[in-house]
Amino acid sequence: MARTAKTTKKTRKKTPPAVKKKAAKPVVKSASVKKASHTPLALPKPLLLKMHKLMLEARVLEERLIKIYKAGEAYFWLGGPGEEAFGVPLGMLANKGNTVDHDWFHLHYRCTPTLVALGMPMVDSVRLIMNKTTDPSTGGRNFSNHYAYPKWNVAPVTSTIETQYQSAIGTAWVQKRQSKKSLTIVTGGDAGTAEGDFASSLVWSSRKGKELPLLMIVTNNRVGISTKFDGQHGEVNISDRGKAFGIRTENIDGRDPIESYIKLKEAMDYIRKTRKPVLVEAAVSRLYGHSSATGALHIPEEKDCLPEFEQLLFKHSILKESEVKKMRAQLEAESLALQKQVRSEPVPRAESAWDHVYANNENADWRNF
Numbered sequence: 001m002a003r004t005a006k007t008t009k010k011t012r013k014k015t016p017p018a019v020k021k022k023a024a025k026p027v028v029k030s031a032s033v034k035k036a037s038h039t040p041l042a043l044p045k046p047l048l049l050k051m052h053k054l055m056l057e058a059r060v061l062e063e064r065l066i067k068i069y070k071a072g073e074a075y076f077w078l079g080g081p082g083e084e085a086f087g088v089p090l091g092m093l094a095n096k097g098n099t100v101d102h103d104w105f106h107l108h109y110r111c112t113p114t115l116v117a118l119g120m121p122m123v124d125s126v127r128l129i130m131n132k133t134t135d136p137s138t139g140g141r142n143f144s145n146h147y148a149y150p151k152w153n154v155a156p157v158t159s160t161i162e163t164q165y166q167s168a169i170g171t172a173w174v175q176k177r178q179s180k181k182s183l184t185i186v187t188g189g190d191a192g193t194a195e196g197d198f199a200s201s202l203v204w205s206s207r208k209g210k211e212l213p214l215l216m217i218v219t220n221n222r223v224g225i226s227t228k229f230d231g232q233h234g235e236v237n238i239s240d241r242g243k244a245f246g247i248r249t250e251n252i253d254g255r256d257p258i259e260s261y262i263k264l265k266e267a268m269d270y271i272r273k274t275r276k277p278v279l280v281e282a283a284v285s286r287l288y289g290h291s292s293a294t295g296a297l298h299i300p301e302e303k304d305c306l307p308e309f310e311q312l313l314f315k316h317s318i319l320k321e322s323e324v325k326k327m328r329a330q331l332e333a334e335s336l337a338l339q340k341q342v343r344s345e346p347v348p349r350a351e352s353a354w355d356h357v358y359a360n361n362e363n364a365d366w367r368n369f
């Protein structure tokens, strides 16, 4: 005991105070982490207001979809309330269009905030969940959040989790060969990373000299339907897996729209410039559970990014509570009117069931097998 005390005393004497102070500080991971420690004004006011408006619109839309389901006017709901602070900046930062020089999207089924930020009108989403032929994504043949927009390079959202990480390699590979600036964005959940498709994406995007301009995003809500994150992952952060492949990684608090915007912009700028991949892990919330299969019930314990962001904007006199109330009331009225309008629109007929499938229906009709 005495010896230990003596050694400590001796060490203390020898260590210059400056070194001691530095060693006690937490390790700062990268320059981007430093930059992201922001004041609310780290982004200009018009941008903050735009971001808030889109987040609010995405939230009201998702709440309308849930109401439509609960009114018995849709068969199923699943979506992204709780992911607005991340999904909206993602859509805002993307370069949308339908050429190889525009970005490509292979999205998870919680992507409504990103589509709203890209410019999707609410009515499109209402038509999709109500299975109307007027739905531009699937003609009323898929369920909520399964969007497809060729005009913005948005590939069809798939119900099979994680397969999008495979198709993303294809568009990123074409962009690597034919574009100097565009990138491919792929998103998926935490549980889905157990699939081989996710591992393949890490391998194919990071081959030496053939790296791909791919932004791989894992939105981590720490649960897959009802299976908790803890107990499923040997790694601390899912993003750490990228390190073994020499892939740049980033962890983002996806419930903070300012941090999300800043860090996503850095990651996208890096990919556009270097033509190399980034693996981003974003912490998000699942505000209404997995889907209508689990009741689509609001979970008050989950952190909600929208009121938190609003409180910040009120505090800094960027927005008034009365303005938000008015905006919300307007959006709610608009979404209700859409529900009523879409109700009377046509549904797909049996005759069209085999349209838009492979090879003029050859091999596509199971009745011919």
Ligand SMILES: Cc1ncc(C[n+]2csc(CCOP(=O)(O)OP(=O)(O)O)c2C)c(N)n1
Binding pocket: 110, 159, 160, 161, 188, 189, 190, 191, 192, 193, 221, 223, 224, 225, 290
């Ligand atoms: C290939 C495949 N396996 C299983 C399922 C069933 N399934 C649907 S969602 C889901 C959980 C996904 O969890 P996560 O990836 O964390 O995404 P989250 O829903 O939490 O956003 C599972 C297992 C599926 N749709 N596809």
Ligand SMILES: [Mg+2]
Binding pocket: 189, 190, 191, 219, 220, 221, 222, 223, 224, 225
């Ligand atoms: Mg999850």
